[in-house]
Amino acid sequence: MASDTASNPSAAMEEGFSVRSIFSEAMSPSNISRTAPAEPPRREVPPAKKKSVDVSRSNTRISRFSISGVSRIRQGFLGSLLQPAFDAKTIKEAVDEAREAAGKLRALGIAKAVVVQMDKSEDSDALDVHFHCQDGSRYIIKTGVDVGDSEGTASITGRLNNIWGGGESFEANYARGSKTQAAFQGTLSIPVEADPRKKIDIAANQAIIDNRPYSSHDELRRTLSMAYRAEGRSGSHEVLYSLSWRDICNLGTKASPSLRTDAGHTLKSSLGYTFTCDTRDSPTVPSTGSYARVATEFAGIGGDVLFGKSHVELQSNQNLGHGYVLSSSMHGGLLWGPRTSIVDRFFVGGSTSVRGFEYRGIGPRDGEDSIGGDVFYAAGLSLLTPLPFVSSDALKGHFWANAGQCALLDHRGLGRPGVSGELARFLTSPSAAVGFGLVYRHSMVRVELSCCLPIVATPTDRPKPGMHFGLGFQFL
Numbered sequence: 001m002a003s004d005t006a007s008n009p010s011a012a013m014e015e016g017f018s019v020r021s022i023f024s025e026a027m028s029p030s031n032i033s034r035t036a037p038a039e040p041p042r043r044e045v046p047p048a049k050k051k052s053v054d055v056s057r058s059n060t061r062i063s064r065f066s067i068s069g070v071s072r073i074r075q076g077f078l079g080s081l082l083q084p085a086f087d088a089k090t091i092k093e094a095v096d097e098a099r100e101a102a103g104k105l106r107a108l109g110i111a112k113a114v115v116v117q118m119d120k121s122e123d124s125d126a127l128d129v130h131f132h133c134q135d136g137s138r139y140i141i142k143t144g145v146d147v148g149d150s151e152g153t154a155s156i157t158g159r160l161n162n163i164w165g166g167g168e169s170f171e172a173n174y175a176r177g178s179k180t181q182a183a184f185q186g187t188l189s190i191p192v193e194a195d196p197r198k199k200i201d202i203a204a205n206q207a208i209i210d211n212r213p214y215s216s217h218d219e220l221r222r223t224l225s226m227a228y229r230a231e232g233r234s235g236s237h238e239v240l241y242s243l244s245w246r247d248i249c250n251l252g253t254k255a256s257p258s259l260r261t262d263a264g265h266t267l268k269s270s271l272g273y274t275f276t277c278d279t280r281d282s283p284t285v286p287s288t289g290s291y292a293r294v295a296t297e298f299a300g301i302g303g304d305v306l307f308g309k310s311h312v313e314l315q316s317n318q319n320l321g322h323g324y325v326l327s328s329s330m331h332g333g334l335l336w337g338p339r340t341s342i343v344d345r346f347f348v349g350g351s352t353s354v355r356g357f358e359y360r361g362i363g364p365r366d367g368e369d370s371i372g373g374d375v376f377y378a379a380g381l382s383l384l385t386p387l388p389f390v391s392s393d394a395l396k397g398h399f400w401a402n403a404g405q406c407a408l409l410d411h412r413g414l415g416r417p418g419v420s421g422e423l424a425r426f427l428t429s430p431s432a433a434v435g436f437g438l439v440y441r442h443s444m445v446r447v448e449l450s451c452c453l454p455i456v457a458t459p460t461d462r463p464k465p466g467m468h469f470g471l472g473f474q475f476l
Contacts, residue, residue: 060091062098063126069133070111074165081105081194085129094118098129107196108167109136136161152471153177167191181218183207197231214360215369216252217259219343221245235277235292243303244268246343256366258412262342270299280317284446284473285384285396285439287325291315299344300337307337307344313474323386323393328379329476335374336409345372346406349462351470354378354404356433356452361462363406364413373413377430378404380476384439398439398450402476403432432456433463447471 062085067073081104085097095118102114111133119128140159145152155175163170168190175183185205192198202225209219225242248263255263273296280289293313300306311333318326333346347370348354349361360370385397407413407426414422437450448470454463 059089060094061126062086062088062094062129063121063124064128065130066128067131067133069131069135070105071135072162072165073110077166077194091127094127094129102131104167104194104196105131105133106136108191108194109161109169110167111136138162153180153183167194167196179210179213181208181210192228192230199229201225201227201229203227212252214358215259215342215371216255217248217263218250220247220249221343235275238272238274238276240272240274242268242270242272244270246341248342254368256369256371258366258371259342259369266305266341266343267303268299268305268344269301269303270297271301272297280315282441284444285441286315286317286327287319287384288317290317300339304339305337305341305344306339307335309333309335309344311346323384323396325384325396327382327384329382330377330379331404331476332377333375340374342372345374346376347372348376348378348404348406351448351450351468352472352475354380354402354431354433354476355400355435355450355468355470356402356454356463356465357431357457358462358464361464362404362431362458363460364408365460371408373406374409375414375426376404376406378402378476379430387438394441396439396441397436398448399436400450401432401434403430403456404476405430429458430456431458431461431463435468437468445471445473446475448475 065082065085067078081101085094085101088094088097098116098118102111102116105111105114111131113134115132117130117132119130120126121128138161140161141157143154143156145154153175154177155173157171157173159169159171161169168188170186170188172186173184177183183205184207185203187201187203190200190202192200204224206222207220209221211217211219221244223242223244225240225244227238227240229236229238231237244267246266246268248259251259251263275292275294277292278289280286280291291313292315293311295311297309298307299309311331313329313331315327315329320326335345346363347360348363349357350359353359354362360372363373363376364371380400380402382398382400385399387395387397405426407422409415414426416422431454433452433454433456435450435452437448440447448468450468450470452465452468454461454465457463
C-alpha cells in the first residue's frame, strides 16, 4: 500500500507519488558544462568561508507525505499521526516529528521497520516526506511461564495486531497455575490520538483461584473493566472502572466462622486510579533508581460492597560502588468501609513479601484460616554484594532484614473494645526476620535462595525458618 497526503494531513491520499532529492538539483545536466574551454592563468583566490545553516531556525514546512509497505492503515489515524509533523515550522522540527511518527508506527505494531526519506518539494521550498515501511505482523501466538507471589503459571497467549488500521490490538490469554486453577482474559486495546503511550483497554476475565493452602476456600472471579492509561515524563497514570462478581465457594470442612460469614456472592463496582513512577535500571534486581506506586480504589457505585482502599509501594536503590548495592523498600495499605469481604483485604508474608514466614503467614487468623487485614505495613532493607571467584554481575550475595504487620480494624483487631494500646503495639512490634543468601538476575525474573531466621512473631503468625526459594518480579 502506498499513500500520499498533501499539506492537510486529512486530505485524500494519492498513489505512486515520486519526489526529487534536494541534492540532485545541483547535479542536474542543465547546471553542468559539457565542455571545458581553455582559460588564461589566474591568480589564486582564497577559499570562501563555508556558510552554516541553523536548522532549528530555518523556516520550512512539509508539503506532501506518502507511505508504502503497510497493508492496512486508516486515513483518520494517519491524519492524527502526522498532524504534529505538518505543524512543524523549522527543518529540525519537521525531522524530529517525522521520526516520532515513525517510532509510533513501530510501537503500535503497524510496521516492523520504517525508513524516513525527506526531499525538497518540486514546486516550492517545502519538504516532501516518504515512509518506506516493512509491514508489521498481523498475529502473534506465544506460550510462557509466569512467576510471582509464590505462584508458577503456564500460559498461552494469542494477539491480533492493527485490527482496523489504527494500531488496535486484541489479546487473549489462558493460564493454569499452582494456585490459579484456570484463568482466561481478553483485552481490546485502542490507542488514543495515534499515540502508543495513551490507550483505552477494555477487558473481560475469569479466574478460579485455589486458596486452600492458607484459607479453606476457592474463589471464582468474573470481571469487566475499562481503563485509560497514559505515560508521561513524570510517570504513568491509570484510571480504571471495574465490575467484578466474586464467589467464595467450595469451603472446606474446617472452614472458620469468619470465612463462612464472607462466603457466597458479592458484586463489586469500583473506580480506581494508579500512579507509577519507575526510574530503576532493572525491574527485578536494580542497582540505581527508585520506584513508587500509589493506587486508590473506591467501591460502592452499585454492587454489594462499599469501601475505600489505598495501597503504596516505595523502593530506593543506591549503588555503593565495587559491586555493592543497598536497597530499601516500604509497602503500606488501608481498607476502610462498612461492607468489605476477605477478597478485598491485604495479606502479608512469603518469599516476595516478608521473608521468613509462610505465604500470607502474618496477620489475623480464625482457626486455620488466614483472613487478611484492613491495614498493613512492610519494610525491607537489602545489601547485595559481589561474590569471590564469580565474575558475573548476575549472581550476587544477599543480606536482608524484613519486618511487617497486618491487622483488622473491627472488633477482632484494632477496634477491640476494652483493650488499650493495640495501635501502639501494631506500629511498634512488627513481625520480623533476617537472613542471607544468593540472588540471581535472570533476563525475565529474579531468583532468590535464602536462609531465613524469624526473630519476632505474634501468636497468629506462621514463621518458617530455614532455606527459602523465591521466584518473581517484585520483592520487598
